[in-house]
Amino acid sequence: MEVLVFGAGSLGSLLGGLLARAHDVTLVGREPHVSAVQADGLRITGAETLETRPAATTDATGASADLALVTVKAYDTEAAGRALATGDYGAVCSLQNGMGNEDVLADAVRAPVLAGTVTYGAGLVDPGHVEWRGRGTITLGAWRPADDVAAAERVAAALRAADLNVTTTVDVRRRLWEKLAVNAAINPVTALARVGNGALTEEPLAGLARTAAVETAGVARATGVAISDETAADAAATVVRETARNRSSMLQDVTRGRRTEIDAINGYVVDRAAATDRAAPVNRTLAALIGGWERGAGVGPSGDE
Numbered sequence: 001m002e003v004l005v006f007g008a009g010s011l012g013s014l015l016g017g018l019l020a021r022a023h024d025v026t027l028v029g030r031e032p033h034v035s036a037v038q039a040d041g042l043r044i045t046g047a048e049t050l051e052t053r054p055a056a057t058t059d060a061t062g063a064s065a066d067l068a069l070v071t072v073k074a075y076d077t078e079a080a081g082r083a084l085a086t087g088d089y090g091a092v093c094s095l096q097n098g099m100g101n102e103d104v105l106a107d108a109v110r111a112p113v114l115a116g117t118v119t120y121g122a123g124l125v126d127p128g129h130v131e132w133r134g135r136g137t138i139t140l141g142a143w144r145p146a147d148d149v150a151a152a153e154r155v156a157a158a159l160r161a162a163d164l165n166v167t168t169t170v171d172v173r174r175r176l177w178e179k180l181a182v183n184a185a186i187n188p189v190t191a192l193a194r195v196g197n198g199a200l201t202e203e204p205l206a207g208l209a210r211t212a213a214v215e216t217a218g219v220a221r222a223t224g225v226a227i228s229d230e231t232a233a234d235a236a237a238t239v240v241r242e243t244a245r246n247r248s249s250m251l252q253d254v255t256r257g258r259r260t261e262i263d264a265i266n267g268y269v270v271d272r273a274a275a276t277d278r279a280a281p282v283n284r285t286l287a288a289l290i291g292g293w294e295r296g297a298g299v300g301p302s303g304d305e
């Protein structure tokens with residue numbers, strides 16, 4: 001299969017490198033990473049060590065592939081959609097955190113849009129070198145009911161052919177909302193308190209994170225997605241325990257002075273709460289504090305290094 005990975009940063013480089021074991025992969029990224037991959041290939045270290053040689057480019061204009069995986073940060077999805085709209089793809093699949101990405105892509109491209117959640121962990125440590133920080137699972141599904149569910153099965157089979165751990169779901173919206181509850185609970189609390197994920201096992205941060213997750217579940221239900229308070233709270237608490245030694249992506253962003261994905265996480269919860277006449281005071285406060293920091297620190301607009 002021809003696979004284009006739009007957003008060759010941490011996650012995109014890891015998945016693109018792993019997929020290159022079985023498929024014809026092109027990474028779309030930025031310099032100096034792209035030149036390093038073109039010159040010396042891509043090195044993966046960590047959970048496994050391997051060297052692969054995907055193609056790499058900074059310009060996807062007019063490209064075509066059986067599958068485009070989107071792995072840019074949420075604030076770059078519109079630009080990714082515009083670039084992908086110039087090309088021809090069998091399917092376009094977002095593997096990003098946060099909500100709203102799939103709708104942006106579906107409005108931009110003609111191909112079926114798939115959504116996926118990823119619990120693999122990755123970090124780009126040097127140009128041409130990505131660290132595989134955790135094995136995980138990819139859960140995929142078709143975004144719009146009219147989209148071909150068979151496309152999700154084809155993509156899942158292709159990813160499995162490269163030894164990725166993939167499941168499919170007929171209810172990917174629910175899966176995305178569950179992940180949203182986890183990110184809404186952990187990311188801003190760790191970023192604001194400047195603590196690793198494990199600190200959220202103890203009060204007062206445990207209670208704050210739990211309230212953000214439960215509030216997110218209430219907003220999900222108001223939009224027609226059935227997630228119980230317990231499911232959301234337990235999902236967040238489980239991820240806190242399983243990733244106790246990790247620093248969340250939002251904590252890493254604020255400590256590096258980079259834009260965060262707050263708008264697509266707690267900001268999204270606040271928007272959907274307003275649209276369904278619900279209150280989401282904890283998510284609103286967390287979003288306002290991180291958003292206020294972003295404006296005060298002058299980060300963006302692309303958030304890139």
Ligand SMILES: NC(=O)C1=CN([C@@H]2O[C@H](COP(=O)(O)OP(=O)(O)OC[C@H]3O[C@@H](n4cnc5c(N)ncnc54)[C@H](O)[C@@H]3O)[C@@H](O)[C@H]2O)C=CC1
Nearest residue numbers: 007008009010011028029030071072073076096097121122
């Ligand atoms: N890093 C991880 O372990 C995981 C990340 N995610 C999610 O995956 C998404 C990506 O995260 P990361 O890989 O960590 O971010 P990242 O910032 O490392 O990678 C994104 C890359 O996209 C590139 N990019 C953005 N716009 C571009 C454009 N127009 N043309 C070419 N390249 C472009 C940037 O240069 C950057 O290198 C986020 O939504 C994140 O929340 C989800 C699970 C795990």
Ligand SMILES: CC(C)(CO)C(=O)C(=O)O
Nearest residue numbers: 186243246247248249250
């Ligand atoms: C699950 C979690 C919170 C792990 O750190 C994450 O997805 C992130 O840091 O963005």
